[in-house]
Amino acid sequence: MKLATLSKKAVIQALNNDGLRLKVGGFNVCLSSPVATVADHLLGLYGAFDVVDHTAFIDFYTSIAPPSKLRRFFRANVNFSFDGHIPFKPLPYKQASALFEWGLNWCIANHSHHYLVIHAAVVERNGQAFIFPGTPGSGKSTLCAALVSRGWRLLSDEMTLLSVADGWVYPIPRPISLKNRSLDVIRDFAPDVIMGPVIKNTAKGAIGHVRPPDDSVNLGEIPVQPAKLIFPSYLKGSKTELTPLSKSRALLKVAENCFNYNILGLQGFNSVGDLVDASDCYEFKYSNLEEAVALFTELAH
Amino acid sequence: MKPPQPPILCSVLIEPRLALNFNLHQWDLLIRQARSANLLVRLGYLFDSTSLSNQLPAQPLAHIKSAQAYADRFYISLQWEINCIQNALTAVNVPLVLLKGSAYFIAENKAAKGRLFSDVDILVPEDKLLEVEMALIKAGWMTNTLDPYDQKYYRQWMHEIPPLRHLKRQTSIDVHHNILPKTTRFCPDANQLLANSVKIPEQNIWVLAPEDRVLHSAAHLFHEGEFTQGLRDLSDLDLLLKEFSTQENFWASLLQRADELQQQIPLYYALRYSHHILQTPVPGHVLKASQQQSPNRLKTALIDALFLRALMPIHDSCDNRWTGLARWLLFVRSHWLKMPVYLMIPHLLRKAYRRATGKKQH
Numbered sequence: 168m169k170l171a172t173l174s175k176k177a178v179i180q181a182l183n184n185d186g187l188r189l190k191v192g193g194f195n196v197c198l199s200s201p202v203a204t205v206a207d208h209l210l211g212l213y214g215a216f217d218v219v220d221h222t223a224f225i226d227f228y229t230s231i232a233p234p235s236k237l238r239r240f241f242r243a244n245v246n247f248s249f250d251g252h253i254p255f256k257p258l259p260y261k262q263a264s265a266l267f268e269w270g271l272n273w274c275i276a277n278h279s280h281h282y283l284v285i286h287a288a289v290v291e292r293n294g295q296a297f298i299f300p301g302t303p304g305s306g307k308s309t310l311c312a313a314l315v316s317r318g319w320r321l322l323s324d325e326m327t328l329l330s331v332a333d334g335w336v337y338p339i340p341r342p343i344s345l346k347n348r349s350l351d352v353i354r355d356f357a358p359d360v361i362m363g364p365v366i367k368n369t370a371k372g373a374i375g376h377v378r379p380p381d382d383s384v385n386l387g388e389i390p391v392q393p394a395k396l397i398f399p400s401y402l403k404g405s406k407t408e409l410t411p412l413s414k415s416r417a418l419l420k421v422a423e424n425c426f427n428y429n430i431l432g433l434q435g436f437n438s439v440g441d442l443v444d445a446s447d448c449y450e451f452k453y454s455n456l457e458e459a460v461a462l463f464t465e466l467a468h
Numbered sequence: 469m470k471p472p473q474p475p476i477l478c479s480v481l482i483e484p485r486l487a488l489n490f491n492l493h494q495w496d497l498l499i500r501q502a503r504s505a506n507l508l509v510r511l512g513y514l515f516d517s518t519s520l521s522n523q524l525p526a527q528p529l530a531h532i533k534s535a536q537a538y539a540d541r542f543y544i545s546l547q548w549e550i551n552c553i554q555n556a557l558t559a560v561n562v563p564l565v566l567l568k569g570s571a572y573f574i575a576e577n578k579a580a581k582g583r584l585f586s587d588v589d590i591l592v593p594e595d596k597l598l599e600v601e602m603a604l605i606k607a608g609w610m611t612n613t614l615d616p617y618d619q620k621y622y623r624q625w626m627h628e629i630p631p632l633r634h635l636k637r638q639t640s641i642d643v644h645h646n647i648l649p650k651t652t653r654f655c656p657d658a659n660q661l662l663a664n665s666v667k668i669p670e671q672n673i674w675v676l677a678p679e680d681r682v683l684h685s686a687a688h689l690f691h692e693g694e695f696t697q698g699l700r701d702l703s704d705l706d707l708l709l710k711e712f713s714t715q716e717n718f719w720a721s722l723l724q725r726a727d728e729l730q731q732q733i734p735l736y737y738a739l740r741y742s743h744h745i746l747q748t749p750v751p752g753h754v755l756k757a758s759q760q761q762s763p764n765r766l767k768t769a770l771i772d773a774l775f776l777r778a779l780m781p782i783h784d785s786c787d788n789r790w791t792g793l794a795r796w797l798l799f800v801r802s803h804w805l806k807m808p809v810y811l812m813i814p815h816l817l818r819k820a821y822r823r824a825t826g827k828k829q830h
Contacts, residue, residue: 195527221493222491222492222493223492223493224492224493224495224496224525224527224528225496226527226530226531228500250500250503250504250783251504251782251783251784252504278531278534278535279530279534280533280534280535280537280538281530281533281534281537429541430537430538430541431537431541432540432541432544434537
């Protein structure tokens, strides 16, 4: 049953009682929250996600709630909690929905060492996964949103889950998080995308979330073989430039962008090695999204 | 005031095969309880050692595998850390005596399986403390506690110096000269612990004798004020007792050693609760012998009411309305045991004042 088939009232009721249970990629997530903006966030952006019933195994029990009733009115803020454990400091009340997304990132990154978790956006076309690792500001999410708006399948805009068992990319399609100027860039590039409200003054600046395409969500449990490993950098005014990158350099660059490379030790090294062997590796400079999308569409043929 | 139902986690620690009949909802609860008790990795080893792992459902197995991957990395770092400490102590010619988790690890005890912790604990003779501290500082560790009151408090009353942290690796080491604070009513003689310590074959590392390892674990748990890892510690005791009980004459020497080290009461609690909660196979006559130390019936009922709650995982599913009070009373009890009142009251007042005025706590 899709979340979109539930009434707003039913969603709010579930969030206020024992939680709304959603299938997010290969994970089941239970979220409870009395915060209205969290309900709006789910209703607006998670409509295509399946709601699972009470007999399902839940991977992550989460909640977004004010630390005390008083703090709802006085310097209002909210905590993220993972099964009763609060891993971060509270954030202002207005940032509740962003805190949910960050909290879920934290849950996945810290409890998924059966995957190599790469800080990378990943999209699919013609059965090939294109992986875009990137430090913040490299434009990986912008690039990802642009490709997805032109019909590419979204696997993840934040974390690439590479199975250590079979080397395939396991999707975790969720709303794409865009920051600051990227918000306008994507609005201009793809006026049809559905975007949640912009949250200002977060630690990362202004943040907005793009709704993942229904098709990507429906294929949320189907893994994809890695094919291209592309290190993007957005440079204002630059030409569109795709340069092949040696496997050895690519290996080091991927390792730097993993959340759990050092935890996986030898296994991590082997996984990165296999990934680099299986993929064509490039560096990519760009400033024009139309050219970027055209180039990658060509590359995916 | 009935104690809450025993958590599903305890049943599986006793009999791992039970989990084969679990539905996904029960698995869900088991993984949550195990994670909050810091026993998820141990649960995994238990399934591995009983060859059940390949029969588990994929979703809970993924959480266990993930936690095991983290643990594998932890053991590599731990071995490296032990090597570094050993090198530092060789310089001053003080033997390395490991305690608790790192001792179980180096002695390859079953209690090392799935035990994750943050500090390496070592025991050195009190007259060598300064030398050892200097040697560790020379090797890159430095004190974590700059507050003069805390420094004085540790050095004057505690059984350890303030924790040292390595500048580069950020790892932490607790240097002990005893296993309980000097101010504890029944404080053992540390020389007796050192005298009986045993050497790890082919390494220059020592650990406490098996009986002393059990008694240290018991003394630690049953003087404890915060039970964030209570069930994990009880499970350590369960595994140590099961492993050592195959040695000849183990139970008799355990009882005798408890007398020598004045740890009869912690041993009584350890046997009572590991038998009660985890069904540790303690022979009847041993339970009976240790019961000579039991307090009167009323006090026993009260202590049971407290420990049977506080030793459960800190998880919503294991709490009832009395759990919070039980934990608080045991916190008070731990201070009562560890310090005479004339020391405790000024200490607690000072801590409370500093908390109220927002000064940094250690």
